[in-house]
Amino acid sequence: xxxxxxxxxxxxxxxxxxxxxxxxxxxxxxxxxxxxxxxxxxxxxxxxxxxxxxxxxxxxxxxxxxxxxxxxxxxxxxxxxxxxxxxxxxxxxxxxxxxxxxxxxxxxxxxxxxxxxxxxxxxxxxxxxxxxxxxxxxxxxxxxxxxxxxxxxxxxxxxxxxxxxxxxxxxxxxxxxxxxxxxxxxxxxxxxxxxxxxxxxxxxxxxxxxxxxxxxxxxxxxxxxxxxxxxxxxxxxxxxxxxxxxxxxxxxxxxxxxxxxxxxxxxxxxxxxxxxxxxxxxxxxxxxxxxxxxxxxxxx
DNA sequence: AACGAAATCAACCGCAGTGTT
DNA sequence: CAACACTGCGGTTGATTTCGT
Numbered sequence: 001x002x003x004x005x006x007x008x009x010x011x012x013x014x015x016x017x018x019x020x021x022x023x024x025x026x027x028x029x030x031x032x033x034x035x036x037x038x039x040x041x042x043x044x045x046x047x048x049x050x051x052x053x054x055x056x057x058x059x060x061x062x063x064x065x066x067x068x069x070x071x072x073x074x075x076x077x078x079x080x081x082x083x084x085x086x087x088x089x090x091x092x093x094x095x096x097x098x099x100x101x102x103x104x105x106x107x108x109x110x111x112x113x114x115x116x117x118x119x120x121x122x123x124x125x126x127x128x129x130x131x132x133x134x135x136x137x138x139x140x141x142x143x144x145x146x147x148x149x150x151x152x153x154x155x156x157x158x159x160x161x162x163x164x165x166x167x168x169x170x171x172x173x174x175x176x177x178x179x180x181x182x183x184x185x186x187x188x189x190x191x192x193x194x195x196x197x198x199x200x201x202x203x204x205x206x207x208x209x210x211x212x213x214x215x216x217x218x219x220x221x222x223x224x225x226x227x228x229x230x231x232x233x234x235x236x237x238x239x240x241x242x243x244x245x246x247x248x249x250x251x252x253x254x255x256x257x258x259x260x261x262x263x264x265x266x267x268x269x270x271x272x273x274x275x276x277x278x279x280x281x282x283x284x285x286x287x288x289x290x291x292x293x294x295x296x297x298x299x300x
Numbered sequence: 301a302a303c304g305a306a307a308t309c310a311a312c313c314g315c316a317g318t319g320t321t
Numbered sequence: 322c323a324a325c326a327c328t329g330c331g332g333t334t335g336a337t338t339t340c341g342t
Contacts, residue, residue, distance in 0.1 A: 016310070016336085039327065055328080056311065091330060102330070107309050 013048045017057055021047060025054055026062050034058070060101045067099025071108055079105060079113060 013021075028045035035041065039051035047054065060066070071079075075097055082093045090102035090109075097105065 014312075037327080050312090052313090052328085053311075059329095060310075088331065103310075106331075111308060 011048065012042075012050045012053070014050075014053070017061075021049065022057070022062060025057060029058060029062070056103075060103050065099050066101065071100075071113075075100070076113060076116070079109060080117065083109065 017025075024045055024047055028041070032044070034055075035044075037051075038055040041047075042049045042051055042054050045054070049057075078096060079093055082096060086092060088106070088109075090106040094100050094102040094105045
């Protein structure tokens with residue numbers, strides 16, 4: 001038995017709002033406020049809408065201080081900067097942009113800004129070669145190296161917003177490499193890790209050897225499913241990584257250059273997961289690309 | 301002009317957290 | 322303290338618009 005629905009779905013209107021509905025909602029909120037109760041509001045306002053729908057319409061569109069229209073370059077930089085620090089906490093990011101909603105920021109990031117960043121037109125102000133945040137957001141020069149150890153994600157106790165990869169236990173050793181660094185090949189949009197692979201590793205759970213599709217399993221307690229790459233990173237210290245057989249066969253000297261894509265975008269991925277290397281017991285393998293954002297994920 | 305593909309963004313969904321009874 | 326109600330959030334969907342051929 002699931003949770004009771006917030007409204008009678010059979011008797012509420014869905015889909016785009018008409019100008020009349022907008023006017024009714026705006027008039028009501030202007031004169032009465034929300035009363036702190038969105039569930040009861042539609043009935044009082046004479047709307048056949050779900051309370052949640054009214055709230056969303058008000059917050060994302062009708063609110064008087066909403067800013068419509070394109071984002072400025074300054075806003076781009078703020079979003080990139082904050083995304084680099086906190087990931088997809090859209091409401092927190094939107095709160096730093098006057099008149100923008102979380103939905104706006106999220107849509108803007110997913111449709112435009114992420115692509116801009118990949119194209120090198122903007123970059124996250126996350127960390128630099130010497131670990132100091134730059135004062136302005138500038139594209140990374142080709143082959144610029146980034147010292148992961150100076151990333152705020154795993155270096156600064158005051159700025160750590162995502163758990164660093166530090167977990168180690170009897171079965172799944174998991175250490176941070178102290179000597180690696182990352183470069184970004186802007187020609188091929190490749191993120192490349194250099195050096196120190198031997199000390200940065202996840203020991204693979206050998207039970208997953210035969211899996212073709214389950215690239216990632218999570219040992220997250222009490223969770224029925226993990227649906228996104230953010231979740232992987234946030235719970236990464238409980239991960240066991242396995243590989244499709246086809247990729248397991250790729251073993252060569254070149255394979256020591258590698259990265260993992262958590263779907264955050266460069267360099268955020270690296271701050272959380274790229275600086276690692278994994279192996280089967282007694283057999284090193286290191287594919288060049290491990291894209292968790294498309295992985296088939298299930299509870300371990 | 302017509303069509304399909306890609307991009308956009310408003311709206312919905314389900315879950316987690318918090319307050320209230 | 323448990324059950325319930327409600328809000329807020331992030332992820333996803335799908336209708337509409339724009340772009341490219």
